[in-house]
Amino acid sequence: MTRVYGVLGYPVSHSLSPIMHQAAFEARGLDALYTPFEVPPRDLGAVLRGLHAAGIDGLNVTIPHKERIVRALGRRAVVDPVAKAVGAVNTLVRTANGFACHNTDVVGFRQVLAKELRVDCRGKRILLLGAGGAAKAVAWVLVHARPARISVANRTKSRADALRRWMQRHAPGVRVEIVPFERRALGRAVQEAELLVNTTSLGLRKSDPLPVEASALRKGMAVADLVYRSPTTALVRAARRRGALAVDGLPMLVYQGAESFRLWWGRPAPVEAMRRAVERAAKGV
8 A cells, every 4th residue: 555655845846855755765666755835824734634635644844843743742652762852853763652753954964074074073163044843853962972062143132042052951061151142253253163952944945145255265174055946056166166075965865855755764864865856956946
């Protein structure tokens, strides 16, 4: 019998997950379909109950639902410890009584550091842009990597403060500071950073300004931009021109998707087939 998977979001038409996971199913010869579900926040709980009743085998979760899923599922939700700590869910696995909740963004970013940037964060100075759900998954990886310092910059200072307190609660020995999201302060922070991670949406649109000044980027630093565009983001292009090692959000999309596949099927994902599929699709982004 054909198994059915999908992605929940609002909007969801931009998601490359259907293309990526369908390619994975075909590469493994699996009888399965993957489809988008555009769900307004007010309907999330009812839709989740309906999808489980309909026999959906697994789901990915994207904006704006990652931080709402557990509440929408109610008291019977089974939440993986990492997803519970991060406070965001991006993968649901069917169980007899409901959906189990996971966060594969953590695995995805850890793979980006290890396989794409080849960065060991121990003792490093890190600048983290953004303080939303994606930033918390990234921060979870960073605080457990024993960096020398993490600087957080976000347009809304209260959210940056909340993320700082959260990081220090989970890793009391890590030094975390807040940097004002303004040109001069960010310029100094970039110049001092050995790793820059952009988790904001800046760069998603062609008209977006760079999140930091290009002149502050330099050879020897690493840059991870969670945004993806074709052929790549403006931040990644600027970083590479300045001699930095930089990667956009496509590898993280693939690695977190591969972890979702593993949770659903109990076997390794065809990572290269998934990467080829999203790279081809991204050319139209």
